[in-house]
Structure formats: C-alpha cells, structure tokens
Amino acid sequence: MIPVIGLVIGVAAGLILEPTVPVYLQPYLPIAVVAALDALFGGLRALLDGIFDDRVFLVSFLSNVIVAGLIVFLGDQLGVGSQLSTGVVVVLGIRIFSNAAAIRRHIFKA
C-alpha cells in the first residue's frame, strides 16, 4: 500500500508544479498515458482479486511506460511510427477492456 501513497504524492506534485514537457518527448506522451492506464487497471483488478503486490504493480507500471515509449521510438526511427503506435494502442486497449470487465464483475457481481 505504501507505494500507492507514493503514487498519490507524485500525482499531487505533478498537478501543483505543472512542469513543461520537453519537445523531444512530446510525441510519446499519449502512448505513455495509455500504457500507464493499462498498468493501473491491472493493479486495480489484482487488488480486487486479492493478489495485489506493490512491487509487481510498480514494475509493471514502469515497464509498460518504458516499453511503449521504446516501441513508438523504434517505429519513428523505422518510419512506421503511426502503424506501430496503432498496434500498441490496440493491444493496450484490449487489455484495459478485459481488466475493466473483470473489475465490473467484481463490483457488480454481474
């Protein structure tokens, strides 16, 4: 649970400080946000399943964001940036939907 509190502290710091993102990182922002969403939903589902582990949560969060950024960067270098990012977004979206469905089953028992 402690890392979740750390996460909340980081969120608050980001909202208060509002730093500007350097220009060379801006193309990777959308995919990073989607990857973070996927890790968040996975963590929430694990929490509801009763198997939440904070270390796994943090590692999955970090690796999701970094790998998504790396894939988009690789795609840009190869010239297939938009196609690769579409693929990544599709996969992450499916995962998000599956986790959300499981969460919904937990909450509404339906």
Added chain:
Amino acid sequence: MTEREPHHVTHSHAADPAFTDPASGNATQRPKPPVDASMTLLNEVMHRPLDPGYATAARRKAREEALGLKPLAPRTTRIAAIVLAIVLGFVTVTAVVSLRSRAPLGQSARNTLIEEIKSRNTRNDALEASILELSQQADSLQEALLSHTGTALAAQIEVDQTRNGTLPVSGPGFVVTLHDGADAEEQPENRVQDTDIRAVVSGLWGAGAEAVAVNGKRLTATSAIRSAGDAILVDLTGLSDPYVIEAIGNPRTLEVRFAQQAVANQLTLLRDRYGIDSSTSTSDKLELAAGTTRSLLNAKLPKTEEKVSVDRQEIPNTPAAGTSGTGLNGPRSNTPAGTGLNDANHD
C-alpha cells in the same frame, strides 16, 4: 510487458485468471479452443490481461506464510519503491496535463476574440450615447447664448436648420408613394431604382417643398440617395418597398407644381412599362424627424471692429442682435419672408 513463460503452460490453471477468478459468475464457460504457436499473441492479449507477476507473487506470499517466514522487504527496497512510485505518478500526471492543455488553445483564441467584439460593441454604444448627449448640450448652450443676443440670429439659424434638415418639422404637405412592380423578385427592372426616387425628390424641391423625407429618413444638405446591390440607401440606411416620400409645404401648390415637373411624365412611363405604381396624396399634418447629427465642417472665430467687452449686465438689455457691439458675426443674409415658414410649426 509480461513474464516469459513457455506457451504450453498458458493453460495452467493457476496462472490463467479466467480459471482462478473467484468472482467469475460464468458457470458455463465455453471450452477453450486448442492452442497452437500462431495464437500466442491473441491468447496473451485476450486471456491474460493481468500481469502473471501478481499470481506468482501471491503464490510466493502464500508459501512464505505457510512456512512461517515473515516477508519483510529490506529498507532500501522499500524506499526505492516509494521513490519510484512518486516519480511514476509525477510523470504520468505531467503527461496528462500537458496533453490536456494543448487541445483548447484554438478555442481560447476564439473566445478572446468574441469577448473583444462584445466589449468594443458596448464601448461603441456608450460613445454614441455620449455623442447624442454632448450634441444636445451644445444645442442647449447655443440656445441659451442666442437668447441673450436676440431673435434675428436665432430665427436665421432656425431657417437654416430647417433647410438643411437638422431640425424636426411638422406641417401640412404632399406625399408621393412608389411601389415595386409585379414580380419584382424575378425581374429586377420592375423594382424602384434610386434614380426614380432621386427624380421624385428633385421634382418636389422644384415644386417648392421645404423639407423632404424618404421612408422617414429626413433629407439633409449632405444626404445621398444611392443603391448598393439590390437595396436603396439614404445616408447608409437601407430602405425597402414601399417608398413613401413626404414633403412639407403648401399642399395645393405642391400638387399643382409637382404635376408640372418632368418627373410626372417619368412616373407615368414607369407605370406603363415596368408596372411601378406611384400615387400622390396631400396631408394636413406631416411630421418629419431631424436628419443625422450634423458634423462640424467649418468653424471661424468671430471678427470684431471694436474690442469685445463682455458686459454681463448689458447683454439682456440689448434687444437687437446681429448689430455690432455684441461681437457675433453670424450669417447676415436677409431673412426671407413668407416662404411658407408660416406653415412649418416652430416655437
């Protein structure tokens, strides 16, 4: 993104969330189709959305508890975890904030322009109201000044203002009405043109009118009747069918003299050829509003032969205006007598 496990273990029940999900209400799950190597991606994506690390960690914790070992993470690991969590939260929120703020920039520019338009319009209205108020103030000051210097100058000013259209007048007069011909929409030549109205107005002035107005717009010394596109404009105000041209003067005289003008023949021609209907009538009481606010084009300081000494006690005692001694050099033309001013109602 996921731990590397040999794909033939994919269906091990402990790892597959669909099987271990305790809250899964699906009593009847359709049998999983056979798995082969080519379906790894789809299986990974659809059937294992949850990181199997959670399940592994859960098993590890269960085993450690069974063995009686308390899993106390070393201090550095915990601190690293917290720092990592803070960094991740910070980075994610920064990304979200920067993505959100870029979208409405176009909208805010548009809103700024709309606000500016509104404020300029308000300022415009305020300025127009102050123009009206100041000109009324100037008029009242002028009247107050003139009342000290006598009536000849005031009378001259009134005549001038009646002639140049800046004084509202009323009295008996003559009215000419023009209507567009039939099918004026499809046939533009059946519409009343600005030349027709100009001809009628010239005819009325020639017949001796003292004040003329078209559809309520008083014609001043600087008025223009012209057309812009399909509309007829008098001094920037658009007019529409029917066109009512009023003239103040002796009704009988105006009627007779108007019929003698050239424009009377032109009106007959318009009716025969284009169906433009024109009718005339006399009226006992016409009221014409003042023309648009006059703008000062010329101003000159008065010249005096003798030094001007404004003696406040003397001024109310001198009844004659326009004579030397008051220093005012107003327009010195003779007041024309009997020009029909008797008909115009003025105080």
